[in-house]
Amino acid sequence: MKNKILPFSVIIIFGIIFFIFYKGLEDSKIYTPDFYTNKEIPEFNTKEFFSGENMKSSSIFDLDKIYLLNIWSSWCVPCRQEHPFLMSLNTDNKVNIIGMNYKDNLKSGKKFLKELGNPYKEIFIDLDGTIAIEWGAYGVPESFLIYNNEIIKKYIGPLNQQSIDEINLLIK
Numbered sequence: 001m002k003n004k005i006l007p008f009s010v011i012i013i014f015g016i017i018f019f020i021f022y023k024g025l026e027d028s029k030i031y032t033p034d035f036y037t038n039k040e041i042p043e044f045n046t047k048e049f050f051s052g053e054n055m056k057s058s059s060i061f062d063l064d065k066i067y068l069l070n071i072w073s074s075w076c077v078p079c080r081q082e083h084p085f086l087m088s089l090n091t092d093n094k095v096n097i098i099g100m101n102y103k104d105n106l107k108s109g110k111k112f113l114k115e116l117g118n119p120y121k122e123i124f125i126d127l128d129g130t131i132a133i134e135w136g137a138y139g140v141p142e143s144f145l146i147y148n149n150e151i152i153k154k155y156i157g158p159l160n161q162q163s164i165d166e167i168n169l170l171i172k
Contacts, residue, residue, distance in 0.1 A: 039151050041069075041144075042134040049101055049109065049123035060122055066095045066171050067146040070120070070159075071132055073104040074112035076140045082158035083116045089164055090119035094171050095145075099123035102132055102140050145170060 044057045061067055070086060072079040090097055099120035101109050106125070126132050135144060138156060145153040145167060153170060155163050 039136075041146060041149050041151060042131075044131050044134060046124045046126065046131060049099070049106070049125055055124060060098060060124070061146060061149055063148050065147075067098055068095050068167065069098045069100060069135070069144040069146060071100045071102050071126075071135075071137055071140050071142045073102045073140050074108040075104065076102075078158040079141045080112075080116070082141055082160070083119070085159045085161065085164050086119040087117050089159075089167065092168070095167065096121045100126050100132065100135075102126050102137075103129050 041057065041061060046055060046057075047053065048055050068089070070082075072083075086097060089095060097119050099122070101123055103126065124131075132140075132142075135142075135151075136154070141158050143155040143159055143163075144151045145155075153167075159167075
């Protein structure tokens with residue numbers, strides 16, 4: 001009798017564990033940030049990329065100026081692909097490009113900029129990714145077109161010539 005109870009109880013226990021994991025797969029609690037255009041930019045405190053000095057978001061974004069906030073990392077392959085487009089957008093001087101260095105090693109980030117060039121007017125650090133979540137970002141790269149402290153357009157993924165043309169059209 002004991003020989004029959006042990007295999008039966010093992011099967012029951014594995015069945016219960018399987019059921020719990022199966023139900024867990026159906027109940028997705030993955031956080032996806034909400035995003036709406038014409039949303040005010042979030043306020044945050046962070047550190048400046050090169051100097052490490054504390055800075056507030058209110059000191060970065062002025063009214064009546066157009067900004068493109070670009071979230072990037074040195075380990076991000078699509079960030080390398082979009083970088084020439086940021087460099088070309090920077091030469092127009094119609095938009096102030098601000099960089100958010102996302103979950104990156106500062107040494108690697110500085111090497112990335114030295115190698116490819118620095119299109120950013122200012123860069124701040126987001127070591128743990130919480131600032132990006134407040135902005136409604138899903139990952140890197142992402143960019144936000146900002147005017148009067150409101151997000152007017154969000155670009156998910158790397159910028160390309162089509163998105164640069166759209167940005168140039170919007171800032172005219």
